Amino acid sequence: MVPGLAARFLDVMTQRKRATPSSQRQHGVSALQEDEDDIPFTQPSTSQVQKALENVTPAQLDHKASEVVQYFLVKQQKKIPVRRADLVKHVVKEYRNIFPEIMKSASKTLDQVFGLKLVEIDNKNHLYILISKLENVDGPHTSVSSPKVGLLFVILSVIFMKGGVVRENVIWNTLKKLRVDPGEKHAEFGDVKRLVTDEFVRQRYLECVRIPHTEPVEHEFHWGQRAELEVSKVKLLEFLGQLHDQDPQLWSQQFKEAHSSVNPPSS
Template sequence: MTQRKRLSNSQTPSQSKRRSDSLEEDDGDMPFTQPSSSQVQRGMEKFTNSQVDQKVAEVLQYILVKDQKKIPVRRADLVRNILKDYRNVYPEIIRRVVQTLDQVFGFKLVEIDTKNHLYILINKLELSEATAPLNAPSNPKMGLLFVILSVIFMKRGVVKESLIWNTLKKLRVDPGEKHALFGDVKKLVTDEFVRQRYLEFVRVPHTEPIEYEFRWGQRAEVEVSKAKILEFMGQLHEQEPQTWSQQYKEAHAPPGASQPSTSQQR
């Protein structure tokens, strides 16, 4: 016992935090199982309509606040932090939340990770017009992200970290210097964009010194139009999008087609 205690106390704060984060992830969905229709029916009998409506409003607020920060909603966190005693009526509350998001806000709740049950909001109008929020970036950060995603897509889905930094340097955005608009560029790209699931930043196995590579994240796969990226590249290079035949084929493949997309090269 004494030895175990010494080992525990020897951990650095960062190690303890990583362990805590890991345990929180592991604990996440384990206690929660989707209730059956009969369980939902019995659960609804315990609450008044006003109580359920209040809980629906709390879930809506939670999802909308997360969306403002572009952070995916994790089902386990939603159940643990917001639903709590209402977990047995989860399907009914989510049904009402989805309906309100659709009819009032024009959003669609999309699951981008079926293993960890992560959800994001998509603008239904933009989906119906076959466009995406990043097609015409309205702020500098999204413009920077669009450039990075374009490089990754044109390189067939995976690029070394060094290529991204060299590309940004050509645009006078040096990851080693603080930028007037973006602040800490490296932190923005490798932390914020990754946390928002626009990018994946993974270590390349068996490399010495250690190397990393970038790929499209789950949110980008849902939100960003590859066809628009090709149009952008065509305008930039004064060429037709069809010039890049493989990328053009992938960008215009029907939904669900087995293309070697950015998400499949993993």
């Protein structure tokens, strides 16, 4: 970890801790949990949707789409991926036969009104997230506005600079250098290991993968799907270059990776 990044991170933690009410800093694991019971749902065909629309007024469609938008915005506050099963069960309900039209309308509102792009990140389990188009334009360094985001940004930077995958002990040792000991309860983050391996993983910023044939069991970290979509590697490398006072092209491997990937994705 470079001294400049560590100093910036610690400054952010100190300043935000004074300014942020404790009620806004408490994010329990229960808040991240979703319903485990899936309800049977098959995506209706185009003909089924068209037939169902004959019995739905434009006002009813708009109202249901607005409810979907609100549901996504609530989940977005904690960066929780939305399961299609939960969306159908809690919001769409009896309007499931026009689900595609509801999602189309909701997606348009999220894009045009809130500047958020609706993305399905898991086609098998049908998980959706919202991507801020404005954040992608500004770059990751402008998003380091809270201690948790700062901590996440440090971890993503380490993983990127280490070739895209690091063993967990590398992360824990890096955090210790920032006086964030994963083995102790932190005043700002609480259980640090739980924050990293549970909350950040649930939010799809990180992937935590067990390393085979290790005893005791060890894990390694990769960038998660949300990080790949939200964080521009080009801008991240430029930011690290500024902190190092170094031309980003000198990190040839990372520079090549950053510029060969479409990150952030085009709208």
